Amino acid sequence: MHPPPSAAAMDFSQNSLFGYTEDLQELTIIERPVRRSLKTPEEIERLTVDEDLGDIERAVYLLSAGQDIQGTSVIANLPFLMRQNPAETLRRVLPKVREVLHVASVEMQLTAAVSFLNILQEESVSIHTYAHSFLQIILLHVEHRDAGVSNAWLETLLSVIEVLPKETIRHEILNPLVSKAQLSQTVQSRLVSCKILGKLTNKFDAHTIKREILPLVKSLCQDVEYEVRSCMCRQLENIAQGIGTDLTKSVVLPELIELSRDEGCSVRLAAFETLVNLLDVFDTDDRSQTILPLVKSFCEKSFKADESILISLSFHLGKLCHGLYGIFTPDQHLRFLEFYKKLCTLGLQQENGHNENQIPPQILEQEKKYISVRKNCAYNLPAMIVFVDPKNFQLELYSTFFCLCHDPEVPVRYTIAICFYEVSKLLNSGVYLIHKELITLLQDESLEVLDALIDHLPEILELMSTGGESSIQENKLPSLPDLIPALTAAEQRAAASLKWRTHEKLLQKYACLPHVISSDQIYYRFLQRMFTIMMTNKVLPVQKAASRTLCIFLRYNRKQEQKIEVIQKLIEQLGQGKSYWNRLRFLDTCEFIIELFSKSFFCKYFFLPVIELTHDPVANVRMKLCYLLPKVKSTLKIPEDKHLLQQLEMCVRKLLCQEKDKDVLAIVKRTVLELDRMEMSMDAFQNKFYEKDLLDQEKEREELLLLEMEQLEKEKQQDGRPMNEKTFEKKRRDIKTPTALPKSIPTAVPGPSASTPSASKEIKKSKLIRSQSINNQAFHAKYGNLDKCASKTSTAAYTPSASGLAKTSMISLTDDSFRTRNASSLPPSFSPNTPLPSTSRGTGNSVDPKSSGGKDPPPRKATLKSNP
16 A cells, blocks of 8 residues: 655645645735736826927926826926926916815825925025915915914915015915904814914014004914814914013913913913023013912812823923022922922832723723823923932932833833933032942843943033043042943844944944053953954954954053053954854954044054955955055054065065956045055155144053053063052143143164163153043043044054964954963063064955855945945
């Protein structure tokens, strides 16, 4: 007997084929409605327009005999017609537009309002011509029965009013407005009149406003419809700015007082918000005798009213307390503070842990309003800190701040994260009080909260590290041991999400860490992570952010042994990596090295590894290198680096002669022309390169001071003598004063043991002190920005000859590769006294670009060509 066929085997029986046929028939039925929606030949004939017609003739024809969609297209194209032929458009097209708009659809009306506004903004015609041709059409449709259409035309009209002359406004708008604002007109007409009146006050003098506009304003404030009263009340702020302080006190303030007692909830809310916005206009007597009692009454009744009033009150509370600050009695001050605290916890007492599906809709809606109230309270926290005085923060507002940082709703925590920097600045020396809340927000489960916090993370950490004082301190966050785990956890959480922009931003902000924590902490906790991201992350902007941050960590690392090890990793695992993707990232890293380090540093460690990539088997790598070569050449100084220049020229000549890829060859030819036009920097300062030479001199001076500081610290540890803190503080103050830099600096970058026996220890101490101030000053303005240095020096860079290049063992990317080592256990290539050898890429290992171990396929070459 034959075994039964497996279930996975395909069934080609007749029944099965019939089943497939039925499925196809069902698909045919599904497609039938699509076929029915196609245009018939008759419809196509009606939609066809003679191609020989000009733009104006086609527009007139489509508006006269075309479909509605064609007319809408013509109106949307009206600004173009006005630019091309304004006279014919006004004479022939605009009358047709006027006719069509009488019976136009909502879509066509909205399109016309936008087109008329665009014509005004583009200034295709003079204001006089625009008012003569378009203003009447706008006024005709501003009271359209559809609210959306009416608002669109009203926005256009308000924009037109800003540029119209006074006489035109008076005759065309203000005079008809007197009748439009009467009670006999529709509610829509009176609402439009309110908004127009609010705009007109900025166009006339106070006398005209008092005689012609204010009577209409008073009439509309007393309108029988609460919608009209509310709308007019919100325009009183604009009217007050146009009539001045005296008329505001005598006319506007009485109306606001009466409207604040209105029976309509929305009217009272509008009056309250207008009063808060006009607090600066009123004097102390008005605020204490009139406004303060109204505000107190409004706050007392707010919990009994609709939650929408609480939302508005919580949003304006900070501005209100600031505006009334000088007139509060101690009792009133305490009442408003307690009211704010009560709003900060509104709705939290009702948390019961039930499933949302079991909660009635009205309760859910109420909870959403309570969340908005607490969010507004978080927004107003900085203003309330000023209200209670930052010195009283711990006693009065810390518990409230704690509740907002631990609020169960993300919008509340997001808002407090945005305000965290402002709170830190206000607390100043008391910033240590909110250390724990910073850790809490860094560890927040929502990436939105983290993204909001890291916008000002460098400034926050600087305030934390300095205790809020302006003076720089050497003890970097000793009282915040949980900071580093929180920072690393935040980065890992961002990396595990799909929000790569948040991850990129966080890595960019990590560039401030040399100013916040010690060099060893960065080396052991963050450097390895930067390497991992550069080599494993799939997102290019994230890789570049990690690369630049790693370069900044390297720039301010205080131990030469650790620097050498990081440089060795960069060269071996990126520059000589098996994946061409890693080699591309090495070139990105070298670009950051050129930006952040001195010329001599780049020439000493990275020049030869970079130009060796001219022999890379992958065309994309060679192409990217060609784009980098001008910057590489700019690091050379003549005549000192003449031998490096010769090697660069030899590599370029080889590329010209041996390059087979046509795209790379084209870029090589352009690069050669650019290299020939470049002028070389000389050892002596030149006027043309003076600023750049000063910058490079300062970079090199700081690198030398870092090396000498390490040597001096080692000697201090050996001697066992304590530091003289007073001397160090005096030297730190001295280093802040710009001094003339020496004309020359030793022509070799010394290692830790390169100090001469004749150098006095006082000079060493002075250099150490200056060096210690580097990390404290480098990130004050903008972290990672090294373009504001005051000076720079020329130096010779020792570069190993080609015969001295040697292969070194690959360093593992594990954490163990960053462990501290004794000097005796270092391999010769890691010795601080010897330059780092750069390893050549042998041409014998050339492989086919398509099979070269890469992370992505070769088509990336096209991307590189479009983004040099």
